[in-house]
Every structure is written in C-alpha cells, then in structure tokens.
Amino acid sequence: MxxxxxxxxxxxxxxxxxxxxxxxxxxxxxxxxxxxxxxTLEIEDLRIAIIDNDHSPSSQRLVHQIEASRYFQLTETPATYKEGMVAIEKDEADIILEIPRGFEKEQANGRPASTLVAVNAVNGTKGSLGSSYLSQILSPQSISTSVRYQFNxxxxxxxxxxxxxxxxxxxxxxxxxxxxxxxxxxxxxxxxxxxxxxxxxxxxxxxxxxxxxxxxxxxxxxxxxxxxxxxxxxxxxxxxxxxxxxxxxxxxxxxxxxxxxxxxxxxxxxxxxxxxxxxxxxxxxxxxxxxxxxxxxxxxxxxxxxxxxxxxxxxxxxxxxxxxxxxxxxxxxxxxxxxxxxxxxxxxxxxxx
Incomplete structure (x- = not known):
C-alpha cells in the first residue's frame, strides 16, 4: 500500500x-x-579530380564509371598533376586520379595498367574510405564473383x-x-x-x-x-x-x-x-x-x-x-x-x- x-x-x-x-x-x-x-560512417559525393593523359576509349570508360558511382563527384579535369594538387590545397578536391599515357595499350597487351591516386588525408577516415571505394573500381575484374551480404x-x-x-x-x-x-x-x-x-x-x-x-x-x-x-x-x-x-x-x-x-x-x-x-x-x-x-x-x-x-x-x-x-x-x-x-x-x- x-x-x-x-x-x-x-x-x-x-x-x-x-x-x-x-x-x-x-x-x-x-x-x-x-x-x-x-x-554515419558512409561517405558519399567525394570530390575527385581526374587527369586523363591517355584520352583513349578505355580511359574515358573508366572516367564515366567513376562518375556513375554515388560515392564520387567529378569536380575538375586538370591538365597536370600540379594543377590537381592545387585543387586539393584549395579544398576543391578530395582525391586526384592520374591516368597515364599508354593506359589502353597496357590493357590491350594484358599487362596491368598503373594509375596514380593522391588522397587528401587531413580527415583520415574520409581519405581511407575514399581510396578504398576508388580501388574497388580500379581493380581488374578477372574473376566472376557473387557476393551475398547477410543480415543487411x-x-x-x-x-x-x-x-x-x-x-x-x-x-x-x-x-x-x-x-x-x-x-x-x-x-x-x-x-x-x-x-x-x-x-x-x-x-x-x-x-x-x-x-x-x-x-x-x-x-x-x-x-x-x-x-x-x-x-x-x-x-x-x-x-x-x-x-x-x-x-x-x-x-x-x-x-x-x-x-x-x-x-x-x-x-x-x-x-x-x-x-x-x-x-x-x-x-x-x-x-x-x-x-x-x-x-x-x-x-x-x-x-x-x-x-x-x-x-x-x-x-x-x-x-x-x-x-x-x-x-x-x-x-x-x-x-x-x-x-x-x-x-x-x-x-x-x-x-x-
């Protein structure tokens, strides 16, 4: 009571x-x-500057593939790596991708085509996730893999x-x-x-x-x-x-x-x-x-x-x-x-x- x-x-x-x-x-x-x-730890709309030194159909396909990703937003296409670094220093870009000359030729010959990726790592988490997203796009898909995500x-x-x-x-x-x-x-x-x-x-x-x-x-x-x-x-x-x-x-x-x-x-x-x-x-x-x-x-x-x-x-x-x-x-x-x-x-x- x-x-x-x-x-x-x-x-x-x-x-x-x-x-x-x-x-x-x-x-x-x-x-x-x-x-x-x-x-949230998801990062979208990362600003990327792409330097295409090859100007080939293969390099253009790669650029379009990156543009189509929801994680990246193509903000600039500088002519040189130095101009790309200026964009990062001015906080106008988060990542620089430089496609070298001979990119399509290397792929046609069956050799891995190298690219240069520079990441603004002031924000370590953002830089790490951004480079990881870009690496997934750049990695060659030579093996067909089916991925199933459990629970989510x-x-x-x-x-x-x-x-x-x-x-x-x-x-x-x-x-x-x-x-x-x-x-x-x-x-x-x-x-x-x-x-x-x-x-x-x-x-x-x-x-x-x-x-x-x-x-x-x-x-x-x-x-x-x-x-x-x-x-x-x-x-x-x-x-x-x-x-x-x-x-x-x-x-x-x-x-x-x-x-x-x-x-x-x-x-x-x-x-x-x-x-x-x-x-x-x-x-x-x-x-x-x-x-x-x-x-x-x-x-x-x-x-x-x-x-x-x-x-x-x-x-x-x-x-x-x-x-x-x-x-x-x-x-x-x-x-x-x-x-x-x-x-x-x-x-x-x-x-x-």
Missing amino acids: ILRYLIEKEFKQLKRNSFLPRLILMFPVMMMLVMPWAA PHLNYKVFMVPALMTMVLVMLCGFLPALNVVGEKEVGTIEQINVTPVSRFAFTLSKLIPYWLIGFLVLNLCIGLAWLIYGIVPVGSLFTIYLATLVFILVVSGLGLIISNHSATMQQAMFVMWFCMLIFILMSGLFTPISSMPTWAQCITYANPLRYFMEIMRMVYLKGSGIGDIMSQLCTLGAFATGLYCWAIYSYRKQQ
Missing part, C-alpha cells in the same frame, strides 16, 4: 514539471529523426545504427532522470519528510525505479514505431525478446542513476558525474567504433560496460532475429549488473529516523 502511494507521488511530481514530459517525448523523436543521418543485404548503415540509438535514448532518459530525482528532493527538502516515515529503503528505492521502467517502455515503443515509420526498419526477431532485455537494462541504468543521486549533494554534481559515466559508456559500447578495432586494454574495459551487452542484444534481435537462447549470455550479464546496482542503490540510501 505504501509503495502505491510512493509511486503515485513520483508521477505527480513528474506531472507538475511541465518540461519533463515534453523532454521525454521530444528527445527520442529528435534522436531518431536526426542521428541516423548524422551518425543493401549495406544500409541506418539498419546498423538505429537499434543502437534506441539504446542510447534509454540510457540518457532512464539514467539521467533517476540521477536527478533523489538529489532534487534533497535540495527542496522533501527527502527529510520521507526519512521520518516508516518507509523502508527497499520500498523507497523501488518506488523510484518503477516509474522509469514505464517511461523506458514508452520511449522504446516510440522509437520502434519511428524506426518502422521513417526508415522501414523492423526487428527480425521477437518484440518479447527486446522487451525482456529492456526490462533488465532499465533496471541497470536507473539503478546507476539512483546510486549517483544518493551520493551527490547537489543536482549539478549529480549531472556532472552522470554525464561523465554516460560519455564513457557510450564511447566504449561499440556504438560508433567496433569493439574489435579498439586496443586490447580498451576491449577489456568494455566487459564492465553494461551498455555494450544491451547494444549487442538490440542489433542481434533487429538484424539477425536472435531469440532468448542466443542472447542468454548478454542477458545474464545484464542481470548480474542489475542485481548489484540495485542492492548498491538500496544500501547507499541513508535513511535517518
């Missing part, structure tokens, strides 16, 4: 704050509308990014809001009124977590609907699997938020500590950089990051159609995090009679 009144109090406090309900709805909408377009046949980066963004939305809302909850009551003095009541630490902590379970599921359903409506992305696996993993994961991040709130004296302190934790979790989760590409010491650190496991679950269910049996190891790890953090949240709440 006491727990019901405590939960009712939490929702009344949330309702009195006119900004928070709008934030809970607008934040996931903006994340799903903006981030999949901005947070169209190589759409949004299919890979959208499930991870749902994870980040849950972290930001269900982590930050609990972190500001208890410390907010400390600042206004209402926590002292609760401390003199017979409410147990267990009931008090649970009353703080249950509203964010409901908020988390509301936000998750909103994100799933937007992913289907805007991008046509639906989970290959079961929604029940996603909901089960979300139930455990929200307990993890909200428990962490309550721990930070219990140990903080002001809202400013709680926000700073929570932001620091979230920044590390997001960067070390594999959202933007694959974990396998990290140094060995960084890969070891990611095992202590609960965000890593939930992100793996979301991508496995969305892309591969994985079931509960396939995600059991990640789910058990999240369960261990949830148990430990929830016990810590109860213990760290200093109730004084």
Whole structure:
C-alpha cells in the first residue's frame, strides 16, 4: 500500500514539471529523426579530380564509371598533376586520379595498367574510405564473383545504427532522470519528510525505479514505431525478446542513476558525474567504433560496460532475429549488473529516523 502511494507521488511530481514530459517525448523523436543521418560512417559525393593523359576509349570508360558511382563527384579535369594538387590545397578536391599515357595499350597487351591516386588525408577516415571505394573500381575484374551480404543485404548503415540509438535514448532518459530525482528532493527538502516515515529503503528505492521502467517502455515503443515509420526498419526477431532485455537494462541504468543521486549533494554534481559515466559508456559500447578495432586494454574495459551487452542484444534481435537462447549470455550479464546496482542503490540510501 505504501509503495502505491510512493509511486503515485513520483508521477505527480513528474506531472507538475511541465518540461519533463515534453523532454521525454521530444528527445527520442529528435534522436531518431536526426542521428541516423548524422551518425554515419558512409561517405558519399567525394570530390575527385581526374587527369586523363591517355584520352583513349578505355580511359574515358573508366572516367564515366567513376562518375556513375554515388560515392564520387567529378569536380575538375586538370591538365597536370600540379594543377590537381592545387585543387586539393584549395579544398576543391578530395582525391586526384592520374591516368597515364599508354593506359589502353597496357590493357590491350594484358599487362596491368598503373594509375596514380593522391588522397587528401587531413580527415583520415574520409581519405581511407575514399581510396578504398576508388580501388574497388580500379581493380581488374578477372574473376566472376557473387557476393551475398547477410543480415543487411543493401549495406544500409541506418539498419546498423538505429537499434543502437534506441539504446542510447534509454540510457540518457532512464539514467539521467533517476540521477536527478533523489538529489532534487534533497535540495527542496522533501527527502527529510520521507526519512521520518516508516518507509523502508527497499520500498523507497523501488518506488523510484518503477516509474522509469514505464517511461523506458514508452520511449522504446516510440522509437520502434519511428524506426518502422521513417526508415522501414523492423526487428527480425521477437518484440518479447527486446522487451525482456529492456526490462533488465532499465533496471541497470536507473539503478546507476539512483546510486549517483544518493551520493551527490547537489543536482549539478549529480549531472556532472552522470554525464561523465554516460560519455564513457557510450564511447566504449561499440556504438560508433567496433569493439574489435579498439586496443586490447580498451576491449577489456568494455566487459564492465553494461551498455555494450544491451547494444549487442538490440542489433542481434533487429538484424539477425536472435531469440532468448542466443542472447542468454548478454542477458545474464545484464542481470548480474542489475542485481548489484540495485542492492548498491538500496544500501547507499541513508535513511535517518
């Protein structure tokens, strides 16, 4: 009975704050509308300058083939390599391709025709991907190969990014809001009124977590609907699997938020500590950089990051159609995090009679 009144109090406090309900709805909408377009490693419309010294039908076919690619935009056709370098220095071109004299003759004689590629590598990722795209066009296709892409046949980066963004939305809302909850009551003095009541630490902590379970599921359903409506992305696996993993994961991040709130004296302190934790979790989760590409010491650190496991679950269910049996190891790890953090949240709440 006491727990019901405590939960009712939490929702009344949330309702009195006119900004928070709008934030809970607008934040996931903006994340799903903006981030999949901005947070992408695909690079298109690379500006290329081509120096054709051969002027043969073969070199012209190569130029047209590059122009037809969605990754390149032919901006200049300088007469010399020096003029091409001037275009790069003026930031008018990203890549220079020089086709030498005798290009068609070398191909006709069955010998590999060499070309020179110069890349503006100020942006290392852009330069590396641009040279890789160009190399695929320049490579001789002497062997007929059939390539089949599993789980993401169209190589759409949004299919890979959208499930991870749902994870980040849950972290930001269900982590930050609990972190500001208890410390907010400390600042206004209402926590002292609760401390003199017979409410147990267990009931008090649970009353703080249950509203964010409901908020988390509301936000998750909103994100799933937007992913289907805007991008046509639906989970290959079961929604029940996603909901089960979300139930455990929200307990993890909200428990962490309550721990930070219990140990903080002001809202400013709680926000700073929570932001620091979230920044590390997001960067070390594999959202933007694959974990396998990290140094060995960084890969070891990611095992202590609960965000890593939930992100793996979301991508496995969305892309591969994985079931509960396939995600059991990640789910058990999240369960261990949830148990430990929830016990810590109860213990760290200093109730004084």
